[in-house]
Amino acid sequence: MKKNILVIPGDGIGQEVTIWGKKVLEKIGQKYGHEFSFDEAIMGHVAIEATGNPLPDETLEKAKSSDAILFGAIGHAKYDNDPSAKVRPEQGLLKIRKELGLYANLRPILLFDELLDASSLKPEVLKGTDILFFRELTGDVYFGEKNRSEDNNFASDLMNYNRYEVERIAHKAFEAARTRSKKLCSVDKANVLETSRLWREVVQEIAKQYPDVETEHMFIDNAAMQLVKNPKKFDVVLTANLFGDILTDEASQIAGSMGMLASASIGDGTGFFEPIHGSAHDIAGQNKANPLASILSAALMLDISFGLQTEAKEVTEAVAAALKAGWRTGDIANANTPADKILGTQEMGAQVLE
Amino acid sequence: MKKNILVIPGDGIGQEVTIWGKKVLEKIGQKYGHEFSFDEAIMGHVAIEATGNPLPDETLEKAKSSDAILFGAIGHAKYDNDPSAKVRPEQGLLKIRKELGLYANLRPILLFDELLDASSLKPEVLKGTDILFFRELTGDVYFGEKNRSEDNNFASDLMNYNRYEVERIAHKAFEAARTRSKKLCSVDKANVLETSRLWREVVQEIAKQYPDVETEHMFIDNAAMQLVKNPKKFDVVLTANLFGDILTDEASQIAGSMGMLASASIGDGTGFFEPIHGSAHDIAGQNKANPLASILSAALMLDISFGLQTEAKEVTEAVAAALKAGWRTGDIANANTPADKILGTQEMGAQVLE
Ligand SMILES: CC(C)[C@H](C(=O)O)[C@@H](O)C(=O)O
Ligand SMILES: CC(C)[C@H](C(=O)O)[C@@H](O)C(=O)O
Numbered sequence: 075m076k077k078n079i080l081v082i083p084g085d086g087i088g089q090e091v092t093i094w095g096k097k098v099l100e101k102i103g104q105k106y107g108h109e110f111s112f113d114e115a116i117m118g119h120v121a122i123e124a125t126g127n128p129l130p131d132e133t134l135e136k137a138k139s140s141d142a143i144l145f146g147a148i149g150h151a152k153y154d155n156d157p158s159a160k161v162r163p164e165q166g167l168l169k170i171r172k173e174l175g176l177y178a179n180l181r182p183i184l185l186f187d188e189l190l191d192a193s194s195l196k197p198e199v200l201k202g203t204d205i206l207f208f209r210e211l212t213g214d215v216y217f218g219e220k221n222r223s224e225d226n227n228f229a230s231d232l233m234n235y236n237r238y239e240v241e242r243i244a245h246k247a248f249e250a251a252r253t254r255s256k257k258l259c260s261v262d263k264a265n266v267l268e269t270s271r272l273w274r275e276v277v278q279e280i281a282k283q284y285p286d287v288e289t290e291h292m293f294i295d296n297a298a299m300q301l302v303k304n305p306k307k308f309d310v311v312l313t314a315n316l317f318g319d320i321l322t323d324e325a326s327q328i329a330g331s332m333g334m335l336a337s338a339s340i341g342d343g344t345g346f347f348e349p350i351h352g353s354a355h356d357i358a359g360q361n362k363a364n365p366l367a368s369i370l371s372a373a374l375m376l377d378i379s380f381g382l383q384t385e386a387k388e389v390t391e392a393v394a395a396a397l398k399a400g401w402r403t404g405d406i407a408n409a410n411t412p413a414d415k416i417l418g419t420q421e422m423g424a425q426v427l428e
Numbered sequence: 429m430k431k432n433i434l435v436i437p438g439d440g441i442g443q444e445v446t447i448w449g450k451k452v453l454e455k456i457g458q459k460y461g462h463e464f465s466f467d468e469a470i471m472g473h474v475a476i477e478a479t480g481n482p483l484p485d486e487t488l489e490k491a492k493s494s495d496a497i498l499f500g501a502i503g504h505a506k507y508d509n510d511p512s513a514k515v516r517p518e519q520g521l522l523k524i525r526k527e528l529g530l531y532a533n534l535r536p537i538l539l540f541d542e543l544l545d546a547s548s549l550k551p552e553v554l555k556g557t558d559i560l561f562f563r564e565l566t567g568d569v570y571f572g573e574k575n576r577s578e579d580n581n582f583a584s585d586l587m588n589y590n591r592y593e594v595e596r597i598a599h600k601a602f603e604a605a606r607t608r609s610k611k612l613c614s615v616d617k618a619n620v621l622e623t624s625r626l627w628r629e630v631v632q633e634i635a636k637q638y639p640d641v642e643t644e645h646m647f648i649d650n651a652a653m654q655l656v657k658n659p660k661k662f663d664v665v666l667t668a669n670l671f672g673d674i675l676t677d678e679a680s681q682i683a684g685s686m687g688m689l690a691s692a693s694i695g696d697g698t699g700f701f702e703p704i705h706g707s708a709h710d711i712a713g714q715n716k717a718n719p720l721a722s723i724l725s726a727a728l729m730l731d732i733s734f735g736l737q738t739e740a741k742e743v744t745e746a747v748a749a750a751l752k753a754g755w756r757t758g759d760i761a762n763a764n765t766p767a768d769k770i771l772g773t774q775e776m777g778a779q780v781l782e
Binding site: 149153154155157158162164168194195196199215216218220221222226227228229230231232233234235236237238263264265266267268269270271272273274275278291293294295296298299301302303304316317319320321322323324326327332352 | 706
């Protein structure tokens with residue numbers, strides 16, 4: 075197989091972890107005889123510094139012509155504390171999602187038995203949890219019209235959905251539910267929001283085409299609660315952009331750490347693979363970040379974009395083996411982890427590569 | 429002291445639990461020689477059934493002329509599964525919040541040591557947690573203009589804030605932070621939403637007037653995660669209507685159960701006190717619901733609306749004593765609770781009254 079992969083490390087720890095996702099892809103390519111060629115591009119704060127634009131045209135062109143994209147992270151504290159900044163790193167990420175038509179963001183909450191103890195939740199609450207989130211990624215209040223009054227006394231964002239936007243991601247989620255335990259929970263706020271009422275109507279209609287899938291509807295406040303109380307009750311979770319952003323970050327605690335979670339954004343064309351963690355500037359450049367989410371993002375790429383299930387499985391198993399051998403980065407260590415088992419980014423990456 | 433209290437039991441378990449909040453108020457009145465007089469009114473599904481209107485004019489008038497309101501819960505599964513219903517119970521609650529100008533919703537996450545084991549979170553993660561949420565309650569995407577296209581292919585809700593709406597609740601939260609550990613965390617999504625950027629600007633400005641309070645800004649996705657990971661790090665949390673809805677339900681798991689959490693909605697006039705749990709029709713009428721949130725709502729009324737701190741403390745201590753004696757409702761029992769310690773709504777209410 076011949077594939078053209080674009081690597082966009084982005085900001086902060088993205089620079090340190092993405093290299094390990096790439097190395098894993100290289101190694102898999104060699105081992106299985108696939109010709110993976112790599113190109114690199116900039117996005118986010120680093121791109122603003124270099125070009126003034128968080129998503130330079132060159133990056134977008136490379137992205138469109140590649141077969142898959144491995145992305146790191148985006149963001150910088152500088153902009154967070156300056157709400158009036160007009161140019162922001164996040165605009166790059168939102169624009170590439172829109173331009174590539176990446177409307178479905180898959181976030182599997184994969185729980186490694188070895189990490190049952192790393193979570194703030196009780197092991198007996200966690201054990202057996204396996205959730206696959208489908209977060210809509212190119213609609214909602216993220217992309218609706220924004221307004222600020224001239225006197226700066228009023229601001230607004232339009233939350234909105236079109237029927238087709240709900241339909242296409244719902245189909246993807248129901249199809250996935252079929253290959254899993256045939257349970258789907260759609261999360262909205264239909265008791266308050268018109269957008270959610272449309273969402274619920276459409277999901278109810280589409281559910282009729284998947285009579286073998288048990289469909290449930292839940293309000294976002296209740297879902298945020300149930301996810302802590304009894305995560306095992308969820309399997310496929312389908313939700314809108316904003317609610318998905320919140321729920322998946324919350325759910326990261328099930329997996330012990332954000333540093334463990336990968337995501338795949340798919341849609342009309344090229345797939346986009348990234349850790350769900352952010353740029354974490356507080357630990358950037360210190361060889362502390364957990365590279366496993368980037369490595370698992372590479373595994374998702376192999377699986378979803380290239381259909382290479384065996385290769386993907388080998389990567390996931392290599393991660394499991396490193397954990398089984400006791401290796402931990404700081405974020406997934408606990409009070410009982412021996413100090414000599416706590417590794418830096420590079421050492422953990424190297425362990426998995428082994 | 430002479431006070432005029434309106435009781436609105438509302439829907440589902442609201443009917444069963446609110447009576448216990450009322451009984452506690454009666455008893456406190458007798459004991460301390462306050463003249464509490466009670467009136468009753470309908471709202472929600474029961475009001476739709478009786479009058480076609482989720483908030484009948486009579487209820488609203490009684491509400492406006494009372495000194496404080498003890499409310500139960502609202503909602504019915506019938507409407508949840510029918511996204512096209514035009515008249516909905518929740519409209520009653522939203523309208524009374526708006527009409528009474530109840531812009532600040534205080535939700536204390538009060539952790540009773542006896543319930544450390546009832547949570548899905550590890551006791552060592554929980555211990556020492558004490559959070560006070562300030563959720564904005566009369567703005568945001570809850571009250572912005574709603575639209576549905578004629579062909580039913582498009583729906584929208586306007587998320588929006590005015591500067592003064594952010595200012596007035598921010599002042600309340602900063603003032604509360606001063607009386608506590610002088611830490612405030614404001615939660616928004618300023619990296620994406622214009623509304624949040626206005627929110628953050630205003631909070632930054634107001635923070636300057638409270639230099640003794642340590643102010644932090646956090647994105648909602650991160651906050652949803654941190655609340656599970658390390659709830660102790662929060663003290664006063666200030667946030668918008670929608671984010672507050674989600675975070676406080678999530679945080680209920682810190683207290684072991686939604687059945688334990690009371691809330692106070694305050695603003696321009698009459699205060700409104702209610703459990704944060706919903707109508708829970710699945711257990712309604714079965715004498716299973718936990719009455720403690722309603723009783724603790726009565727305590728908040730004594731404290732906040734009437735300034736009766738001693739009386740409020742007595743109520744909270746009575747709840748703690750019942751828990752200490754081992755009494756539990758089903759929602760806060762765990763595998764180690766002896767069967768004869770598990771009480772129904774009425775028996776638990778009676779224990780506290782003792
Ligand atoms: C960086 C930010 C714009 C982004 C989002 O909110 O979508 C991030 O939180 C994510 O979840 O990918
Ligand atoms: C019933 C519903 C409209 C309400 C809300 O979303 O505000 C409830 O969830 C709450 O938190 O009081």
